[in-house]
Amino acid sequence: MTRSKDGELRDTALSDRELKRALAVTWSAPPGLWGALSTVDHKVIGRRYVATAFVFLALGGVLSMLMRLQLAQPEARFIGPDRYNQIFTMHGSNMMFLFAVPVMQAMAIYFVPLMVGTRNIAFPRLNAFSYWIYLAGGLLLWIAFVVDTGPDVGWFAYVPLSGPQYGAGKRADVWAQMITFTEVSALAIAVEIVVTVFKQRAPGMSLDRLPLFVWSMVVTSFLVIMAMPAIMIASTSLILDRLVGTHFFNPAEGGDALLWQHLFWFFGHPEVYIIFLPAVGMVSTIVATFTGRPVFGYLATVMALIATGILAFGLWVHHMFVAGLPRLGESFFTASSMAIAVPAGLQIFCWLATIWAGRPVFKTPFLFVIGFMVIFVIGGLTGVMVASVPFDTQVHDTYFVVAHFHYVLVGGAVFPLLGAIYYWFPKLTGRTMSEPFGRWVFGLIFVGFNLTFFPMHILGLQGMPRRIYTYQPEMPWSGLNMFISLSAIILAAGFLLFFIDAIRSARSGAVATANPWGASTLEWATASPPPPYNFARLPVVDSREPLWTEPAELRVAAGLGVDRRELLITSVAEAVPEARESSVGNSIWPLLAALATTVALVWSIFSPWAVVWGSIPVAVSLIGWFWPKGVPEDES
Amino acid sequence: MKREISHSNVAFAAAAIAIGITSAALGWLREPRELRLDPPVASGLDGLRLMPNGISGTPPESYFALGKPYETDAYNLSQGKRLYAWFGCPACHGDGRGGAGPSFLDGWWLYGPEIVSIVASIRDGRPHGMPPFRDRMTIEQIWQLAGYVQTIGAYTPKVAAPGRDDDKQTRPAENRGPAKILFDQGPVGVHPDQGPSP
Ligand code: HEM
Ligand SMILES: [Cu+2]
Numbered sequence: 001m002t003r004s005k006d007g008e009l010r011d012t013a014l015s016d017r018e019l020k021r022a023l024a025v026t027w028s029a030p031p032g033l034w035g036a037l038s039t040v041d042h043k044v045i046g047r048r049y050v051a052t053a054f055v056f057l058a059l060g061g062v063l064s065m066l067m068r069l070q071l072a073q074p075e076a077r078f079i080g081p082d083r084y085n086q087i088f089t090m091h092g093s094n095m096m097f098l099f100a101v102p103v104m105q106a107m108a109i110y111f112v113p114l115m116v117g118t119r120n121i122a123f124p125r126l127n128a129f130s131y132w133i134y135l136a137g138g139l140l141l142w143i144a145f146v147v148d149t150g151p152d153v154g155w156f157a158y159v160p161l162s163g164p165q166y167g168a169g170k171r172a173d174v175w176a177q178m179i180t181f182t183e184v185s186a187l188a189i190a191v192e193i194v195v196t197v198f199k200q201r202a203p204g205m206s207l208d209r210l211p212l213f214v215w216s217m218v219v220t221s222f223l224v225i226m227a228m229p230a231i232m233i234a235s236t237s238l239i240l241d242r243l244v245g246t247h248f249f250n251p252a253e254g255g256d257a258l259l260w261q262h263l264f265w266f267f268g269h270p271e272v273y274i275i276f277l278p279a280v281g282m283v284s285t286i287v288a289t290f291t292g293r294p295v296f297g298y299l300a301t302v303m304a305l306i307a308t309g310i311l312a313f314g315l316w317v318h319h320m321f322v323a324g325l326p327r328l329g330e331s332f333f334t335a336s337s338m339a340i341a342v343p344a345g346l347q348i349f350c351w352l353a354t355i356w357a358g359r360p361v362f363k364t365p366f367l368f369v370i371g372f373m374v375i376f377v378i379g380g381l382t383g384v385m386v387a388s389v390p391f392d393t394q395v396h397d398t399y400f401v402v403a404h405f406h407y408v409l410v411g412g413a414v415f416p417l418l419g420a421i422y423y424w425f426p427k428l429t430g431r432t433m434s435e436p437f438g439r440w441v442f443g444l445i446f447v448g449f450n451l452t453f454f455p456m457h458i459l460g461l462q463g464m465p466r467r468i469y470t471y472q473p474e475m476p477w478s479g480l481n482m483f484i485s486l487s488a489i490i491l492a493a494g495f496l497l498f499f500i501d502a503i504r505s506a507r508s509g510a511v512a513t514a515n516p517w518g519a520s521t522l523e524w525a526t527a528s529p530p531p532p533y534n535f536a537r538l539p540v541v542d543s544r545e546p547l548w549t550e551p552a553e554l555r556v557a558a559g560l561g562v563d564r565r566e567l568l569i570t571s572v573a574e575a576v577p578e579a580r581e582s583s584v585g586n587s588i589w590p591l592l593a594a595l596a597t598t599v600a601l602v603w604s605i606f607s608p609w610a611v612v613w614g615s616i617p618v619a620v621s622l623i624g625w626f627w628p629k630g631v632p633e634d635e636s
Numbered sequence: 637m638k639r640e641i642s643h644s645n646v647a648f649a650a651a652a653i654a655i656g657i658t659s660a661a662l663g664w665l666r667e668p669r670e671l672r673l674d675p676p677v678a679s680g681l682d683g684l685r686l687m688p689n690g691i692s693g694t695p696p697e698s699y700f701a702l703g704k705p706y707e708t709d710a711y712n713l714s715q716g717k718r719l720y721a722w723f724g725c726p727a728c729h730g731d732g733r734g735g736a737g738p739s740f741l742d743g744w745w746l747y748g749p750e751i752v753s754i755v756a757s758i759r760d761g762r763p764h765g766m767p768p769f770r771d772r773m774t775i776e777q778i779w780q781l782a783g784y785v786q787t788i789g790a791y792t793p794k795v796a797a798p799g800r801d802d803d804k805q806t807r808p809a810e811n812r813g814p815a816k817i818l819f820d821q822g823p824v825g826v827h828p829d830q831g832p833s834p
Contacts, residue, residue, distance in 0.1 A: 164800050165802045245808060250805075252805075
């Protein structure tokens with residue numbers, strides 16, 4: 001071991017063994033509970049995030065089965081109207097805000113730094129903070145539900161129903177504040193991802209060599225940054241209306257009830273792409289690996305991602321076709337809604353071309369991709385149907401819409417996600433999920449899903465409204481409803497099997513090698529699961545598929561310090577190395593800051609003074625967070 | 637390494653279970669929102685006993701059995717607010733500031749602030765123009781309305797008090813109190829020292 005002139009220890013001075021030992025000391029979290037609470041390792045936090053999101057998926061699934069139980073027969077007495085209102089609102093809010101968006105971002109927390117070949121995400125403490133805030137928001141919603149204060153105003157909480165006059169109690173406030181929690185955490189991740197991708201890529205990974213999943217997460221992060229402020233303004237205004245009597249949504253005092261719908265859907269439509277675009281990235285990744293060739297039309301696919309992201313902001317009014325809009329508005333938003341099918345279709349054709357030209361291997365992740373294509377295309381077709389005003393006027397707020405959005409949400413996001421879990425499980429846990437189990441999981445979910453949701457199209461056309469807790473025996477709906485409820489059991493069985501397989505494999509699955517699928521991207525260039533420092537020596541890339549073009553030995557960057565947490569900053573477009581930069585160490589302050597924020601936000605449901613007094617602990621925790629500690633990471 | 641992970645996993649699992657049990661217990665303790673009372677329970681609400689002078693008294697047993705919902709429960713208070721508008725109370729009592737009838741907002745109660753007195757006033761009427769509502773609404777509705785009326789004049793706002801209406805604003809909402817110090821009420825309705833006493 002020789003130290004350089006300034007007394008710093010660099011990796012050039014160490015053998016591989018020594019280097020790994022030194023890096024492990026620098027990058028590890030302390031053992032035990034303290035380490036678990038103060039870690040800023042993107043892998044630990046990412047894994048935690050994914051697991052939590054899947055817990056919320058399971059909870060939301062339980063709620064959906066309760067709804068199906070109630071709806072199986074006409075005039076069932078199992079759940080009353082008040083409880084049913086809470087259940088469907090909880091199910092929708094939970095699935096959208098606590099499962100779908102966070103789980104996609106969580107996958108990015110784990111995989112983006114690995115895929116761009118760096119050692120930690122940008123702003124690691126913000127990342128830890130984001131997780132705690134997300135957890136607090138989820139607990140707020142679910143504890144409120146258990147004490148009969150669950151929101152009951154639908155997942156988009158339209159005023160005046162959710163406003164001060166009709167939304168009695170704190171139910172709507174809980175919804176609005178849950179939004180604040182999840183949006184803060186989502187915005188934090190979005191910023192981290194953008195900075196990680198633009199400034200921390202491996203040398204040589206110019207923007208046109210970025211893996212497609214990373215591209216999709218960059219576009220998604222920009223969508224989050226631009227869409228989420230709208231809903232935060234909306235939910236904050238709602239709380240103000242309810243708590244201190246402002247008049248944002250009160251027409252009698254110059255407010256506007258329709259303003260809520262505009263603000264909500266200006267966020268709400270991009271929201272579905274915030275869920276869908278990461279899934280697209282996962283599909284591209286899986287397709288490339290399991291056909292053994294790069295995705296056809298890299299440029300077209302990236303352009304389609306960006307085009308979808310931009311167009312996503314020009315469609316929101318299609319959720320408001322029955323609100324009484326000017327003709328021109330309706331025509332414009334019909335046209336733009338149909339136009340977004342173009343980039344989506346383009347991507348589908350790129351994948352089909354890839355499969356056509358490659359040698360597809362039908363392993364479980366790839367099966368889920370096939371399932372995605374079938375189901376998502378059906379959902380896209382009904383999407384184009386409801387984009388037309390006369391048709392939408394007929395089926396608005398019926399089960400047709402419920403069928404449509406489950407086809408796009410479950411088909412477009414959950415299928416790719418499950419595929420991605422099977423695909424990346426080795427990298428997440430070091431073990432492989434079971435292939436025979438996986439085929440059963442896929443089969444049950446695919447069949448169960450279609451049997452459950454396809455008949456809902458018919459129910460909708462027969463006029464069954466959504467959000468009803470029961471229906472009369474005279475209505476022609478009971479047969480199909482019973483069929484749907486029975487099919488939902490198949491679907492639930494598939495999910496149950498998935499959870500069993502995941503838990504079982506995490507404990508005792510077959511131990512995985514570094515690159516079990518022979519994939520091309522950098523996350524597979526390190527061990528499964530990766531060590532705390534990700535890469536002993538940071539990789540240098542000169543192609544889009546580094547592990548395919550140089551399977552034997554990756555070139556690496558040398559000269560990084562090992563005494564402190566150090567990573568490489570590279571230029572935005574070409575990824576030319578610019579500087580060695582320190583990455584912050586473990587800290588308990590993000591957790592304390594999150595606790596202080598939680599107290600302030602929950603308290604502010606009950607009293608406006610919480611904003612004043614509650615901000616003091618928040619300020620204290622932030623001062624502690626940023627206080628210089630005299631550790632090597634502090635110097636730049 | 638393995639040991640550490642399982643260590644923190646255990647801690648997390650324990651925390652999750654603790655939270656689960658606490659919330660289940662809370663959920664079990666908390667009364668669910670009652671959209672429609674059992675008829676016998678509802679008719680029991682009629683059995684309140686007043687002092688001979690018609691001021692104050694004891695609420696019926698069933699009121700306690702229900703967990704005293706009408707003064708503190710957000711749903712019942714907001715129902716009360718709706719009934720206040722529907723049954724024409726504003727015709728005499730205005731937005732709470734009074735008119736032909738006394739003000740509620742000033743926190744000055746001719747028959748005392750207890751809910752039984754207010755229920756009795758609504759149910760049986762009072763001298764000098766307060767009509768009885770016994771035959772126009774159910775006893776449950778009378779309790780809801782009484783709880784709301786009590787809220788209007790509360791010295792400290794109740795946590796569960798309703799927010800503003802989607803309407804022209806004439807005074808601070810019920811959850812913003814005490815109204816007295818938030819705005820100038822202007823001339824208020826009759827007080828015993830100004831007009832007829834009971
Ligand atoms: C596990 C399979 C699922 C089943 C069986 C299911 C079933 C249902 C049912 C029965 C409703 C209520 C319809 C009504 O009463 O109007 C519903 C609503 C909804 N679901 Fe699902 N669902 C599932 C998964 C998902 C997923 C994964 C998502 C999102 C990623 C999702 C998002 C929604 C939304 C947003 C609503 C609307 C809630 C509202 O009306 O406010 N669901 N679902
Ligand atoms: Cu939309």
